[in-house]
Amino acid sequence: MNAGLRALATGALLAATFTALAGCRSITVVPEAARLPTVAAGQRRDVTFDLRYDRHLLALDPAATDDVVAYDGEDLYVEAQRVRDALVATGAFADVRRARTPRADTLHCDLHVRYAFDAGTQLMSIVLTAGVAPDRHRGDLLLEAVVRAPGRTQARYAFRTESVTWIWVPLLPIGLGQLALQRPPLQQTVDALVAQLAADGLLAAER
Amino acid sequence: MAAARIAPLLLALAAAPLAGCTGFELTTTPEPAAERLALPDAHIDLALTVASTFTPFVDGGLDLDDPYPRDGRLGERDAERWRGAFAALDYFDDVTLGDAPPPHGVHCHLEVTSGREPSSEWLRTASFLTLGLLPHRQREPMLLRATFADADGATARCELRATIVSTATRLDSTRLRRDFDGPERELARRLTMLLAADERVRSRGASR
Numbered sequence A: 001m002n003a004g005l006r007a008l009a010t011g012a013l014l015a016a017t018f019t020a021l022a023g024c025r026s027i028t029v030v031p032e033a034a035r036l037p038t039v040a041a042g043q044r045r046d047v048t049f050d051l052r053y054d055r056h057l058l059a060l061d062p063a064a065t066d067d068v069v070a071y072d073g074e075d076l077y078v079e080a081q082r083v084r085d086a087l088v089a090t091g092a093f094a095d096v097r098r099a100r101t102p103r104a105d106t107l108h109c110d111l112h113v114r115y116a117f118d119a120g121t122q123l124m125s126i127v128l129t130a131g132v133a134p135d136r137h138r139g140d141l142l143l144e145a146v147v148r149a150p151g152r153t154q155a156r157y158a159f160r161t162e163s164v165t166w167i168w169v170p171l172l173p174i175g176l177g178q179l180a181l182q183r184p185p186l187q188q189t190v191d192a193l194v195a196q197l198a199a200d201g202l203l204a205a206e207r
Numbered sequence B: 001m002a003a004a005r006i007a008p009l010l011l012a013l014a015a016a017p018l019a020g021c022t023g024f025e026l027t028t029t030p031e032p033a034a035e036r037l038a039l040p041d042a043h044i045d046l047a048l049t050v051a052s053t054f055t056p057f058v059d060g061g062l063d064l065d066d067p068y069p070r071d072g073r074l075g076e077r078d079a080e081r082w083r084g085a086f087a088a089l090d091y092f093d094d095v096t097l098g099d100a101p102p103p104h105g106v107h108c109h110l111e112v113t114s115g116r117e118p119s120s121e122w123l124r125t126a127s128f129l130t131l132g133l134l135p136h137r138q139r140e141p142m143l144l145r146a147t148f149a150d151a152d153g154a155t156a157r158c159e160l161r162a163t164i165v166s167t168a169t170r171l172d173s174t175r176l177r178r179d180f181d182g183p184e185r186e187l188a189r190r191l192t193m194l195l196a197a198d199e200r201v202r203s204r205g206a207s208r
Helices: A002-022 A073-089 A124-128 A169-181 A185-199 B001-021 B073-087 B121-129 B182-196 B199-206
Strands: A027-030 A045-056 A068-070 A095-098 A107-118 A134-147 A153-165 B024-029 B044-054 B092-097 B107-115 B136-150 B153-170
Touching: A027 A169, A027 A185, A027 B092, A073 A095, A073 A107, A073 A185, A073 B044, A073 B073, A124 A134, A134 A185, A153 A169, A153 A185, B001 B044, B024 B182, B044 B073, B073 B092, B073 B107, B092 B107, B107 B182, B136 B182, B153 B182
Parallel strands: A045 A095, A045 A107, B044 B092, B044 B107
Antiparallel strands: A027 A153, A045 A068, A107 A134, A134 A153, B024 B153, B107 B136, B136 B153
8 A cells, every 4th residue: 555655656756747847838839940040240131020910819710800809009019019029039130120011122021920828717726726736828829921022022931839838836946947048939939930031041131 | 093093094095006097297289278278069969080090109209100000999999088088078969980070060080199108117016016006107199180070071170289197006007008088088178179269160059
């Protein structure tokens, strides 16, 4: 009996350790992109972008029209600032600006972000069980881009990113560490897009 | 005994953040003439269309080169906010959202361009940590262009530049969007005063 309990406890400990090592927030970008390139400061080109941002209230379904909120006004401005910061953080561009009308001599990306977020039990399971029961949060992000580069035909890209976060008291230190160190889902998605642009030769500055 | 005296004060302090942000100061150009602060009776209907745009707050003003039209959910809310502001004046018999001038009234096409000074991170944090008891002020420049037209095709245009300074007293009110419509009501009143000065509107009201 004691041996059985010990085996059970060991199994539970191993499972907890495995879960902890796997991280409490996992982010998966599909398709998997190449590594973000390092572009020398003198080689970076300017980029402009325009943004559409849809919040899907239920699951992320690109064909859905109901339960979708299209952001406008200051809501869209806030998201455009986040996308701009993400493009700047790739370190691949000399200047990043929003432009509703593309210029013929500048790389331009028409971006459409769709986002859905499932907040699990809204932390109620954590509150009700004093942190003993975990809560699972899931974010789903689809980034579609139409890219126009001077002298090139326009190209279309799509990246889908799923992020799963386990909020559980034993994993809190790992979660806080990840929050500080891990690139967030939007950043990883934009990284994937820029890496693909580089692979397709769209980042090379024309001299 | 002392506790009983302090309790109402503590309650008032606790209620302050919940009450939210309602205080504001308003300056407009042009300022309305003091003798016309009260609106005369008109008894006409108003149909209203609103084209609203957010622009970022840059160097104390609006960055008109980077517009974000409120053409979705926020646009609908803004149109309803302005409809309510004009209706609250008790100057018009009926105020509706619509494209055509009513038979016994005027149509107003209102272009609104506005932005709000963003809060700094430390102010947002301080506001959160003090449960909103650390108030701070936010500026909100606004440009209003109103075109009034009656069923006969006669038009009148007026333009107002306004700066709203509101006191944010809770975390929500540090955001880019205000959750109370006091300034819109006052601005609607000032726009209507400019309209009321038009003799055609006076005669239309008198003829009913």
